[in-house]
Amino acid sequence: MFKGNFFHGLGYLAEGFRLIRQPGLRLFVIIPLCLNILLFALLFYLLAEFFAMLIATAMGWLPDWAWLQSLDWLFWILYGAVILLMLAYGFVIVANLIGSPFYGYLAELTEKLLTGEDLGVDGGWSQLIKDIPHALWREVQKIMYYLPRALGLFILGLIPVVNLVAALLWFLFNCWMMALQYVDYPADNNRVSFPLLRQQLAQRRLSALGFGLPVALAAMVPVLNLFVVPAAVCGATAFWVRESRLPLTQ
Template sequence: MLNGNFFRGLGYLGEGFGLILQPGLRLFVIIPVLINILLFSLLFFYLGELFSGLIATAMGWLPDWAWLQALDWLFWLLYGAIIVLVLAYGFVMVANLIGAPFYGYLAERCEQHLTGQPIGDDEDWAGIVKDIPRSLWRELQKIAYYLPRALGLLILGLIPVVNLVAVVLWFVFNSWMMALQYVDYPADNHKISFPVLKKMLAERRLSALGFGLPVALAAMVPILNLFVVPAAVCGATALWVREQGSARY
């Protein structure tokens, strides 16, 4: 049974963009955005060459059937969509790994802004530095969850005809993964383990997918994906504040 509200979930990213403009949160948005700009600039050139190579390899696997060759433009689009989804989350994954300590603190300040209640001790920059090992460990857990599933879907996506279904599965999986990725920050601030978080979000799956879908789409848009990460952290925190109390765990 699917619980939650998909359409309510869709609104959390927009709320997150509004929250990152709040004076008390801006500083913890600017620093990760600067990190993302540097990272994106380095990856952009490299991934352009990688994209071309992957497309050429995938197209070379097509059997020499006339009807498949006539649809080569469609397979270009499908392979391109799958690879863009992989690279989009790959960029976000690396950006999150680097900026994780800032995002945890941003989620903490955002929740305090929404509820008016302090979350933990106010340690500012000392707290960010102290939390670096724990934040990196959380990110590695998410990467370990993501990679084998992404690999399986990538293999499916490179099989002609089957990739018609694989593209849809990619969007659903990436939407779920984006929700896990960002709701993990407020959950971590409340000492909720990653396995427990997965169960919690599964009980609000429609809300999680509704939130994750626009995040996944925005992550594929150059320039916008530089700003979507802090907005997603704040949007996920709003989801946590509004919906975690109604889930059973």
């Protein structure tokens, strides 16, 4: 059940950050990065507007005491923390939906750079546009896999005592999902279905969790999460190239 090498997995994200600086990959990093910056700014603006309205409503319910009305800064600190958390997880989901066609092609170019082998997927920009429905469907499959399991963990988290274990399971599940999310791009390029990918990653679960851990942590840091997505795609491709070709002896 726990095969693979956790410490090998930890190094793939750092390798991804090195790969995104390669001249042949930069274009397919810059384009989704620009889209992500626009998306991040829009989400931040909408959430800030929403919480400003929420704070104004909450302050309106309070008695008209000067010392209570002066606590609006405390509300902004509390809601600011909520904004950051919502922004982190919401951003990753939406960014992957928008950038999925670019990330698939980025994974293809990264694999070619690492192996010197051509996957035989030609067509350039026209093919990238044609692949949009397929790329979106792969993202929907991942969301459909994620939601019922996340709901189950959420329910466990409401049970006293059990919720202590649920917190650990929730974190491990997020690491697992990050590995699934990004290794899916090179797997799709190699005609591996999403169910089969889950089986293959399960055979190297420790390596997958090692890769997913720093990705999950970096995705929670505003600004850094703008860059972690393309780096995770490149790192996941390095994971795919090396881990999928190793015998399961570790």
